[in-house]
Amino acid sequence: MKLLAQRLTLGLLLLLAASVLIFMGTEILPGDVAQSILGQSATPQALANLREQLGVNEPAMTRYFDWLFGVLRGDLGTALTNGQDIATAMAGRLSNTLFLACSAAVIAVPLAIILGVIAVRYRGQWPDKLISGVTLTSVSIPEFMLGYIAMYFLTVKFQIFPSVSTIHEGMSLLDKFQAIAIPVLVLVLVVLGHMMRMTRAAILNVMQSAYIETAELKGLRPITVIARHAFPNAIAPVVNVVMINLAYLVVGVVVVEVVFVFPGMGQYLVDHVTKRDVPVVQACGLVFAAVYIGLNMLADIVSILSNPRLRHRK
């Protein structure tokens, strides 16, 4: 329990520090932020207005705490480009992104574990080699390429799916699923390679322990060896692998949303980076960092919980 509390506190501290880092990343860089946002041809009046709006005239500390307390109250500020409230604009997009990412995770996680187990079971034989070959390829291909290959073949050449994955409020769940089928497929491929490779390594590590030999020398069936002796010890490392790789999803989702013109957080972020809309970028950055830190924290908590040394003290 003490360990869990420690880990939770650490996660919160990390998030706080990350917010400082994100704030610093946009504020304390060389040059005039207003100038770099508006470009060289900006009029002095426009620059002065923007500086006022950004509050550049106040000290950075004050602005950071204003921003932070705003965030804590659920106020993410307003966008520079269109004056919209960021929290409102983000809400719908965030749920779209979560829908996309969760759908991908639900498919990718069991698939990666099953394939990882198969690779271990047939270690050094053709299923293992095939799986590691596919893994090597999939981790070497940029996410957008996977996206366009899928788009090219599935929507253009064979026209199985629509090429633009717009989803909106009024659609039925089935329609939504059909709309996101290809982005989900691409995301699954993006995560699968990494996740499978690490799952394989984690299980292999357990299978090479001395207690697995003990179990084999007890004359237990292979399935019993795996179920009773390997599996309970493999949970923690595998969960860890899964969580770490779900973090790839956070990055993958940004690119995939742009490829498929999907109305989610990634698209929103990239659009506003291009427009140099700093408040939106900060808000999006913070949300992505929070998800990422949360996943890593979850991984640690699971491994603490499943470790008998920590559950049953001496």
Next chain:
Amino acid sequence: MGEILLDARDLKIGATVYPAGEPPKDITIVHGVSFTLEKGKVLGLIGESGAGKSTIGLSAMAYGRGGVRITGGQMFLNGRDILSEGPSGLRELRGGEVTYVAQSAAAAFNPAMRLIDQVIETTLRRGLANREEAENRAIDLFRQLGLPSPETIGKRYPHQVSGGQLQRVMTAMALCPRPSLVIFDEPTTALDVTTQIDVLAAIKKAIHDTGVAALYITHDLAVVAQVADEIMVLKSGRTVEHGDVQQIIEAPREDYTRALVSVRSIDHEAKPPAAEPLLQIKNLTARYPGLSQDVLKNVSVEIAQGQTLAIVGESGSGKSTLARAITGLLPPSKGAITFAGRRLSDKLETRTRDDLRELQMIYQMADVAMNPRHTVGTIIGRPLEFYFGLRGAQKRKRVQELLDQIEMGKNFIDRYPAELSGGQKQRVCIARALAAKPKLIICDEVTSALDPLVADGILKLLLDLQAQEDVAYMFITHDLATVRAIADGIAVMHRGKVVRYGPKAQVLSPPFDDYTDLLLASVPEMKLGWLESVIEHRAGAQD
């Protein structure tokens, strides 16, 4: 002659190895070994590392570790050739008729399961008993093996039980399904001597009480002599000699066996204590940063020039910490170290170059004590360059002289550590220490990782060098046989304190304090009935 249980005929075992940068190749580990074992008897398999003893042991379960496979011969158990069994027949055999006790029980138990569930697992799976009966049998076995609180110890997880106890629990696990043969694979090697003796006695009693037959694998002839009826001596996968225990240890026929029996027979007359100490340690107290307990408590010892002080103790006694404090790696919290008439600074950083040069160290694991990317020439040459400014041909010549001194050829100068045997590596480490022309060398368990015959060679070399160079040794070890061979003075350490200190003859003769008595009595002796006499002696001491 009793009924034959196990009958190995011309057993050949091989493996595939993958050397760096070369295609995989097949090697032979065991070249045609034959033996028989009667019901209820114990056969000891003995040999140095690489003799193939564990491999032969596991072949009695038709099991090959890693890439090891049985390539020829037959193995009959109760008249049935187990090497031709299919998977289901093997499952029947393993864990039922034949069971296994591993060297490291700590690694061999599933960390996520309670001990009792692991102990009775095979009994339940085979339907030999219901859960209650199986648990009762396990508890009986725990009691027989002398485990504390036998009723509840099974409810614990492996990490909650000590190493010596785990080894006994593993023995119980092996005996629980009432096998006809148990394979003990170095079951006491990883334990301290005072723990080893309890486990050994428990195993012997359990074997006797249950009437099970056993293969007992070890590198320690004195240990196996206590539990076995017969001994088979192995070397490089071949049988050297096979006979009953008495014949092997009292009248060995082969030279190799004779060498094993007479190992540690170095005769060394202790030198008289000198007036002027070279190293004087006064009231040294030390603890590791962040820990609340002192690891060294008020330690005071002295070493004279050209003499050897042995520091004896078990793991956790503080003997290696003493070495770290002397070398300056762990600054003591109290006390003083005087070396060659000058007060040594507590910290390594503030010692003079002469302080460093005159105090050298040799490590237990020669493997990791040498940079694998340096040649022997660089390893021995660096101190020459660093302390004496020798370079080029001069340095090379001196390195060759040192190689001569450690009885290795000049052509070793351009080799890498990976190309040397264990004994050669340790010799190079000795040469590196000698290169600095030290007054004192701290030897930290320098022979513990070596096979007995190789270790013997190293000890002889160290004694010769002491005679030539008049160098003093502080010899840290847990092995009393080594101490008898090499020491002039002895300090016995226990839980951070020196419990007994003086010239060798005085320390090793009665009257003893309790701990030294226990320690001395626990060292296996190469004679029949030693184990029983110790147990008796201990029972007497407790009354």
Next chain:
Amino acid sequence: MRSIPLSALVGLLFVALYFIGAIFADLIAPYGMAEVVGDVWEPSSAEHWLGTDSIGRDLLSRLIYGGQTTILVATAATLLSFAVGATLGLTAAVMGGWADQVLSRFIDLMMSIPTLIFALVVLSVMPVTLLVLILVMGLLDSTRVFRLSRAVAVDINVMDYVEAAKLRGEGRRWVIFHEILPNALSPLVAEMGLRFIFMVLFISTLSFLGLGVQPPLADWGGIVKENKDGIIYGIPAALIPAFAIATLAISVNLVADWILNKTTSLKGGRDG
């Protein structure tokens, strides 16, 4: 050493091919980088082996020049990442104490934000030039190099041979350069290959998102972006640079794997 496995050989061949193409782009490319030489999205022909792009430029020429930019940026960023990460990592490991603690905690913090997200945040206020891209990518990635080199060096630092050197009185320089570095080199070299791949993917992704290399200069990711609208009309021009990225990444991976295997089996030989 004598026998290089086929996979590594193929990898080496492709890596060499791409690097030569990048270095001698001016000599090899049949047309200029920004030269409009034909119609929009012409199919492949004798004049234009890979056809033309979205505004009628020769795709092969563009690909060769794009490769030059991609490889230049990725190489520079990898070198920067290693120079910073390895120096700090090794120093932290050898110094230990508070310096190590401060550095390590700071790196933990940097790594708690996904690299791409962090890069986007920074690029939202920075002028996007090649130099800025190299700096941002190299510095963000140096966190990973720091972690690895520190971990490797910490493992080596506790070896008895390093202790022996310290007991001899050797200075920090000797310990780092003669005792630790030779033993840390092979995992670091293999990691360098992986970092290079990551950089190629990273710059391509940034350019694809429109936040990397700016027109008229092009890199592979940028060429994908320019031609992506063709996909919907069944024109695969965008897939060709993507294919180049993938083959380069796989080739470097194969070489890195080989180096890693070679060194681990070397270790195996030492233990055996």
